[in-house]
Amino acid sequence: MKLYRLYILIIGVCLACGIPHVGRAQTDSQKFVVVIDAGHGGHDPGALGRISKEKNINLNVALKLGRLIEQNCPDTKVIYTRKKDVFIRLDRRAEIANNAKADLFISIHTNSVGKNRTVKGASTWTLGLAKSDENLEVAKRENAVILQDSDHQTRYAGFNPNSAESYIIFEFMQDQYMSQSVHLASLVQKQFKQTCRRPDRGVHQAGFLVLKACAMPSILVELGFISCPEEEKYLNTEEGTSSLANGIYRAFLLYKNEKQAMAHPAAGTEPSPALQPVAAQGPATSAPKSEKQQKPSAAKPSPQKKQADELVFKVQFLTSRTPLKANDKRLQGLKDVSFYREGGICKYTCGASTNYYQVLRTRKAISSRYKDAFIVAFRNDEKTDIHQAIQEFKLKQKR
Ligand SMILES: [Zn+2]
Structure with a gap:
């Protein structure tokens, strides 16, 4: 069974990567560039299990993934943020990707949850605002490493990895790469489920600092839970790390081939056998999605019809110890300005609306004047x- 799968994979890899590029020697600048980021390292062990440390699992899978790409995709350049057990700051990891003008950033991590030893499964993440406390906790844990940095206050612009408020900024990040990141994340998740047979914990968003500064589509993979003894064991086997690396690799291939097919439609290649199982499911899941996305704009809630209990969003842009005069320069040119008091401070808001997207736009519109404004x-x-x-x-x- 395993040999058969390997055989199919090899054929797929040849078709997807090798044959279309035979005889097409590519210079480095023409290559697809992927940055593989093994989370943690050196004095930062990441999450701790009973028999292992997160940093080593991450590195094992990262190296295996890189090797698969290097061996099978001559059109791809692989860059590692680390190839050995060394500490690399979170902002440096993104910088490596940005300097290389990478097409893709894949950060590899291992999850952990408090005292629960039964929670297990793989998940894939993109940058965004966490939709639950549980998701926020994952980002908090992965970001906590910056506190070890004595100048983290300046380096990360006062970001406090433990304060929920700090994470508001992630709602506005990376809009232009979001759909590609989410697409890759869902490809990875499908592979984790179908190829690696891991319990599927889905695609999520949260505020990961390592993804924040990446100027390209980027994902963060949580391979499994080191806190679950059974899964920790699996994550420390050759079979486990190879299978997970293989799963990410297959998703990477699908993503890259799609990108290249879009960039050079004339050179359109047939989907390879290895890609078919996933590709076959593509249209069924992607079609209704775009319909759904159109609905909200057609049924825009009117900001005028405010009802009791209705939520109102506002952009908070300024605080003051005393109320400001109506003609204060700092309030000029802003709509719906008001303030509320909290902890004896007057907090100024503008752009009130029941439509969150509208308020997002307002926030963006004033961001050059008030860069720290938030909703x-x-x-x-x-x-x-x-x-x-x-x-x-x-x-x-959605309703
Ligand atoms: Zn981690």
Whole structure:
């Protein structure tokens, strides 16, 4: 069974990578560039299991993934953020990818959850605002390493990995790469489920600092839970790490081939056998998605018709110890300016609307003037949890 699968994979790899490029010697600048980022390293072990450390599992899988690409895809350049057990800062990892003008960034991690020893499975993440506390915790844990950096306050612009408020910024990040990142993430997840036979924990978004500065589509993979003894064992076997590397590799191939087919439609290649199982499911899942995405704009909630209990989003852009005069220069040119008091401070907001997307646009519009502005939510004029509010808004839009 395993030999058969390997055989199919080899044929697939040849078709997908080798044959179309035979005789087409590519210079480095023409190559597809992928950065493989083994999470943690050196004095940062990452999550700790009973028999192993996250940093070593991540590195094993990263090296195997890189080797698969190097051996089978002559049109791809692989760059590693680390190839051995060394510490690399989070911002440096993104910098490596940006300097290389990479097409893709894949960060490899291993999950862990408190005292629960039964939770297991693989998940794939993209940059965004976490939709649940559980998801936020994953980002908090992965970002906590910056606290070991004595100048993290300046290096990461005052970002506090433990404060939920810090994470609001991730709602506005990376819009242009979001759909490609989510697409790759879903390809990886399909492979984890179908090829690696891992319990499927889905595709999620959260505020990972390592992805924040990446100027390209990027994902963060959580291979499994080191906190689950059974899964930790698996993650420490040759079979386990090879299978997971293989799963990411196959997703990578699909993604790259799609990209290249789009860039050079005339050179369109037939989908290779290795790609068919996943490709066959592509249209069925992607078609309804785009329909869904169109719905919200057609049924825009009107900001005028405010009802009791309805959520109102606003952009908070300024604070002051005392109320400002109406003609204060700092308030000029802004719509719907008001303020609320919190902890004895006047907090100024603008652009109130029940439509969260509208407020996002307002926030973007004033971002050059107020770069630290962020979105707050109110229910019956009382400030309410922004994460929940966004979730509620998005749920309502789906209905
Ligand atoms: Zn990690």
